[in-house]
Amino acid sequence: MVERAGAAVKRHLTALGFVLVAALTFALYSLKYEVQRLEARDESLTQAIAAEHEAVRVLKAEWSYLNNPKRLEELAFRHLDLAPADGRRFMSLIAVPRGVRPAEDDPTVDPSAAVPPEEPTGASTIWFVGTPEPEETP
Amino acid sequence: MRRLFARLVTRSAPAAGVAGWRRPPIETGRSRLIAIGAGFTLLFTIMAGRLIDLTLLREGEEPRLTASDARTPAERADIVDRNGTLLATSLKTASLYANPKRVLDADTAARDLAKALPGLDRRDLAEKLASDKTFVWIKRGLTPGEQNAVHRLGLPGLAFQEEYRRVYPHGRLAAHVLGFSNVDNEGLAGVEKGLEGLLKTPVRDLAGPLALSIDLRVQHVLTEELAEAVGQFQAIGAAALVTDVTTGEIVALVSLPDFDPNHPGAMPKDALFNRVTLGIYEMGSTFKAFTVAMAIDSGAASLASRYDATEPMKISRFVINDYHAKRRVLTVPEVFLYSSNIGAAKMALDVGTKRQQSYLRAFGLLEPATLELPEVGKPMSPSPAQWREINTVTVAYGHGVAVSPVQLAEGVGAIVNNGVRMPSTLIKRPADAPLAGKRVISPEASRDMRQLMHQVVNKGTGTKAAAPGYSVGGKTGTAEKTGVGGYRTRALLSSFVGVFPIAAPKYLVVVILDEPKGNPRTQGYATGGWTAAPVVGRVVARIGPLLGVAPNAPDDVLPERTVMAASAPAGGSRVSR
Numbered sequence: 001m002v003e004r005a006g007a008a009v010k011r012h013l014t015a016l017g018f019v020l021v022a023a024l025t026f027a028l029y030s031l032k033y034e035v036q037r038l039e040a041r042d043e044s045l046t047q048a049i050a051a052e053h054e055a056v057r058v059l060k061a062e063w064s065y066l067n068n069p070k071r072l073e074e075l076a077f078r079h080l081d082l083a084p085a086d087g088r089r090f091m092s093l094i095a096v097p098r099g100v101r102p103a104e105d106d107p108t109v110d111p112s113a114a115v116p117p118e119e120p121t122g123a124s125t126i127w128f129v130g131t132p133e134p135e136e137t138p
Numbered sequence: 139m140r141r142l143f144a145r146l147v148t149r150s151a152p153a154a155g156v157a158g159w160r161r162p163p164i165e166t167g168r169s170r171l172i173a174i175g176a177g178f179t180l181l182f183t184i185m186a187g188r189l190i191d192l193t194l195l196r197e198g199e200e201p202r203l204t205a206s207d208a209r210t211p212a213e214r215a216d217i218v219d220r221n222g223t224l225l226a227t228s229l230k231t232a233s234l235y236a237n238p239k240r241v242l243d244a245d246t247a248a249r250d251l252a253k254a255l256p257g258l259d260r261r262d263l264a265e266k267l268a269s270d271k272t273f274v275w276i277k278r279g280l281t282p283g284e285q286n287a288v289h290r291l292g293l294p295g296l297a298f299q300e301e302y303r304r305v306y307p308h309g310r311l312a313a314h315v316l317g318f319s320n321v322d323n324e325g326l327a328g329v330e331k332g333l334e335g336l337l338k339t340p341v342r343d344l345a346g347p348l349a350l351s352i353d354l355r356v357q358h359v360l361t362e363e364l365a366e367a368v369g370q371f372q373a374i375g376a377a378a379l380v381t382d383v384t385t386g387e388i389v390a391l392v393s394l395p396d397f398d399p400n401h402p403g404a405m406p407k408d409a410l411f412n413r414v415t416l417g418i419y420e421m422g423s424t425f426k427a428f429t430v431a432m433a434i435d436s437g438a439a440s441l442a443s444r445y446d447a448t449e450p451m452k453i454s455r456f457v458i459n460d461y462h463a464k465r466r467v468l469t470v471p472e473v474f475l476y477s478s479n480i481g482a483a484k485m486a487l488d489v490g491t492k493r494q495q496s497y498l499r500a501f502g503l504l505e506p507a508t509l510e511l512p513e514v515g516k517p518m519s520p521s522p523a524q525w526r527e528i529n530t531v532t533v534a535y536g537h538g539v540a541v542s543p544v545q546l547a548e549g550v551g552a553i554v555n556n557g558v559r560m561p562s563t564l565i566k567r568p569a570d571a572p573l574a575g576k577r578v579i580s581p582e583a584s585r586d587m588r589q590l591m592h593q594v595v596n597k598g599t600g601t602k603a604a605a606p607g608y609s610v611g612g613k614t615g616t617a618e619k620t621g622v623g624g625y626r627t628r629a630l631l632s633s634f635v636g637v638f639p640i641a642a643p644k645y646l647v648v649v650i651l652d653e654p655k656g657n658p659r660t661q662g663y664a665t666g667g668w669t670a671a672p673v674v675g676r677v678v679a680r681i682g683p684l685l686g687v688a689p690n691a692p693d694d695v696l697p698e699r700t701v702m703a704a705s706a707p708a709g710g711s712r713v714s715r
Contacts, residue, residue, distance in 0.1 A: 054230050064224035065307035069358035087607020087682050087689035 214304065214323055214337045216347035217316065217330075219354045220389075220566045224347075226316055226330070226399075228323070229305050232285045232298040233278040236267055240295035244268040247293050251276065254287040267295075278321050279303040304330075306399045312357050314412045315350065315391050315564060317511075318399035326402070327410065329564060332510045349566040351387035356380055359680045360390040364649065367673045368394050371654030371664065377413035377543045378649045378673070380681065383551035383637070385567050386560030386575075388544070389645065389685075391415075416513040418540040419650065422617030423477045423666070424550070424635050425536030429486050430474050431553045431587050432497035435579035438488040441586055443470050445481040453531055458483050461616070461665075462599070474590045475598035477614060479535045486534030487527070494530055495522060500578045501549035502559060503541050510564045515542040536617060543633075547648045550635045554591070554611070554643040557584040592640045595671075603636050603671040605678035607689035611640035612674065614666035619653070629653050634670035638678050644687055649673045 076082060217226040234255075241247050248264035255277055266274045278301065280288070285298065304319045317328015325331035329350065337348060364378045380390040393413040397405035411417065433439040447468050451458040462476045473481030486494055498504050498519075506516045518540040520529045532538040541549075544562055552559030558575035579587075591611030594600045599614040615633040633650040637643045649670040656662040660669065682689065 057227060057229055060224055061227050061229060061305055061307050064227075067223060068308055068311070069355050070311075070362070073358075084680065085683045086679055087605060090607065090683065090689045 214302075214319070217337070218347045218349050219312075219352045219357075220349060220387075221353060221355075222349070223354045224307055225312060225350065225352070225354070226304060226306050228302040230300050231279045231281075231303040233301050234276040234280055234285075234288055235297060235299055236274050236276055237272050237295050237297070238267050238269050238274060239272055241267045242294055247295070250291050250293065251288070251296075254291055255280075255284055304399075308354065309398050309400060310396045311354065311361060312352055312391070313396045313399050314393045314414065314513075315352055315388075315511075316399055318402040327513065328399075328412075329510060331512045333565075351382075351389060351564055351566045352391070353389045353685070355684050356681045357390040357392065359684070360647075360677055361392045361394075361396075363673050363677050363680075364392050364394055367649070367651060367654075367669065371651060371657065371660075371669050373651040373654040373669075375408075375413055375652040376650060377417065377652075378647070378677075379414050379543060379547055380677070381547050381551055381562065381646045381648075383555040383560065383643050383646050385573065386548070386551070386562050387567055388547075388562055388564050391544075391564075393417075412511070412513040413650070413652070414543045415507065415509055415511050416515045416542065418515040418517055418542050419631050420537050420540045420617045420620070421546055421633060422536040422615040422631065423479075424546060424613050424615035424633055425533065425539070426474060426477060426482045427550055427553055427587065427591070427613045427635070428498065428501055428503070429482045429489070429494075429534045430470065430590065431579050431583060432494065433470070433485045433489050434586050435557075435583035436489055436493055436497070438490075438493075439470055439485055441470050441590075444468065445470070445473055445478070445484045447473070447478050447480040451480045451483055451531075453483075454528055456528060456531075458531065471590055471593060474613075475594055477535075477599055482534040483531040486530050491525055491527065491530045494533065495525060497578070498533070498539070500559070500576070501552055502561075503539065503545055503549055507542060507544050507548060507562055509544060509562055517541045517545060536615060543648050543650055546633075546635065547646055550613075550637070550648075551646050552578045553584060553587045554637045554640075554646070555584070556581045588637075588640050588643065591637060595636075595640075599665075599667040600634060600636075600671045602667060603634055603675040603678070605638070605675045605682065608638045608678055608682050608687070609640045609690045610636050610638045610675065610678055611643075612636035612671070614671060616665040616667075630664050632664060632666040632669045634666050634674045636671075636674035636678060638682065639687060639690060641690070645678075645681070645685065647674045647677050649677070 214228050216224060216228070218224055238244070244264050244267035247267050248260050251263050252258050252260035258277060263276070266276070276296070277284075280298075288296065288298075301321075302323060303321070304323060306313075306316060306318070313328075315328055317325060317330040317332075319325045319330045325334045325337065329348075330337065333348065360378050360380060364376050367373070368376045376392075376394040378390075378392045379388055381388050391414050393411070395409045397409040402410070430439075433443075434441070444467050447460060447463075448465050450460075458479050460476070460478050460480055462478070464472070464476055464478065468476065468478055468481050470481075470485070472478070473485065489497070495504070504517060504519050506514050508514075519533075520526075520538065529538050548559060548562050555575070557577055557579035559578050560573065560575045588611055591613060592609060594614070595603050595610045595612055600612045603610050603612050613635050615631075615635070617631040617633075619629040619631055631650060631652055632654050633648070636647040636649075638645060638647075651669050651673075654664045654669045656664040656668070663669075
């Protein structure tokens with residue numbers, strides 16, 4: 001009886017062993033292929049990223065090329081109703097006529113901010129000692 | 139266990155067995171099998187344990203064999219201007235090579251290739267393809283279109299190699315600053331060579347692209363205006379630069395004729411020559427700015443001093459004359475305004491030879507400029523031992539010492555920058571970087587000089603450098619070029635050094651025209667005041683608003699409009715050029 005029971009246990013163990021081996025083999029197999037698949041994907045993604053980087057570099061170069069000042073100037077001249085601003089089109093706030101001052105009752109504007117307190121620097125600070133007679137050049 | 143041990147002992151030392159009794163061979167065999175089995179079990183257990191350790195216990199910690207190559211760094215770092223506009227980059231391009239041994243029909247292949255890649259010689263190609271080598275370059279750095287065309291031919295024995303190639307999107311613009319590099323990505327000129335070490339280190343060391351001090355918009359304006367002047371006055375060449383006198387940064391640098399760094403091989407040697415940094419010239423009257431500055435700073439003269447320019451000055455066997463001769467006693471401002479050689483010469487004699495040399499050295503005119511370019515010209519001057527009185531006199535009005543335009547800009551920059559000389563640089567200076575300047579003249583002398591320079595533009599020789607809205611100061615210069623056996627009166631070097639806004643100088647513009655010819659519009663004159671000064675005026679008018687320089691409060695005329703109107707009249711500065 002004991003012999004019999006021992007044999008049965010042995011058989012079951014063997015069967016279990018086979019099942020385990022089969023399961024592990026399958027698991028290993030699928031894991032290996034999963035890893036291979038992921039590695040291939042990783043490589044293709046890396047390559048795609050490198051290609052994108054390269055494309056970005058090309059696009060940056062092209063963007064810079066299209067932003068060539070000469071080209072922009074020509075385009076602006078042809079398509080825009082604008083001219084380059086020259087120095088006379090800027091002025092300091094102190095030169096703005098009084099009427100332009102914001103209304104006192106406008107709560108959004110601080111009237112004291114409209115006129116800078118300090119004297120403007122500029123041509124008025126330049127003077128000359130011993131000015132000679134103006135004459136034609138040369 | 140004891141039995142096993144006994145058996146093992148028996149096996150390993152059979153001679154020690156009980157005399158006369160021998161184990162049956164079958165038993166020996168079994169015990170050996172058990173020993174071997176035990177050994178294998180042990181090894182497999184170790185392996186299994188290691189396997190579990192590696193696979194289950196260390197999650198994702200396995201060492202990597204290769205570094206991540208997701209971001210393949212280009213061979214060289216990019217170069218951008220001060221606003222971040224790309225000036226030079228490396229792009230992957232395909233280069234075509236052939237293995238002639240595998241080319242089937244060299245003649246047909248050569249014919250097709252020559253058709254697909256215009257610019258290649260058919261006979262030359264056929265020779266290459268028929269050779270018995272295994273590798274010949276056909277063409278390097280193909281455009282995508284060319285690559286496509288070659289692909290479509292489907293010729294055996296041809297293949298592409300991917301290479302990085304330096305590309306300069308703006309072509310000729312700033313070519314002399316950038317320089318160029320060869321197919322093997324080695325810098326050969328300009329910043330590409332001067333900063334080779336910085337550009338070649340991996341990109342992360344530089345933390346991004348290399349930012350130059352150049353402003354591409356200003357560069358464009360300067361190039362355009364200078365090219366127009368060269369055309370108008372038939373000059374053989376020209377040099378110009380714009381610097382920020384408060385920091386020493388070079389904002390624009392133009393040397394004409396220029397070249398396309400994308401195709402440097404196709405250019406004559408002359409075009410590669412950088413007149414701004416490598417060329418040295420006797421500057422002529424612009425040097426009077428240094429003479430007057432050193433006279434005022436040293437106390438040898440004041441604005442009220444007077445110099446007799448009634449008669450031409452004789453010194454040893456030379457006679458010094460005035461171009462704009464007044465034939466009377468001149469004040470210091472008049473000497474400067476009318477650019478009197480006699481006055482400047484006498485002023486320099488008052489300063490003295492020794493002091494003149496030390497001032498010129500302090501202005502940076504006797505040593506080569508320190509610049510990030512390999513093309514830096516060494517100035518020419520008499521050696522201190524040979525610096526005689528006649529040298530002192532001629533140097534006073536800019537003859538006898540030859541310097542590069544960039545040195546001139548640095549020196550005049552020192553005069554107007556409150557007397558502090560800032561070393562020139564082509565690299566953008568971080569806003570918080572400390573300024574390391576050297577004082578050359580006193581702030582008071584600098585203020586006097588600014589007044590004088592302003593008057594030159596207001597009512598002196600440089601009236602054509604005036605720009606609407608901006609107060610410009612400056613000095614004209616007209617030098618006769620040296621030729622065989624002396625100076626050639628017909629070959630001039632006309633220049634103008636302009637500074638704006640003159641009340642608090644920020645930018646300096648130097649324009650030098652090489653051998654300009656007068657035309658009817660200039661009444662035949664080719665002097666600095668007629669040729670170079672108008673260029674400075676136009677450049678200032680255009681770059682002032684670009685660089686955000688506040689114009690001066692208008693003295694007499696109020697601007698027609700208070701806003702930068704969208705519907706500006708057609709008569710803007712653009713048309714008035």
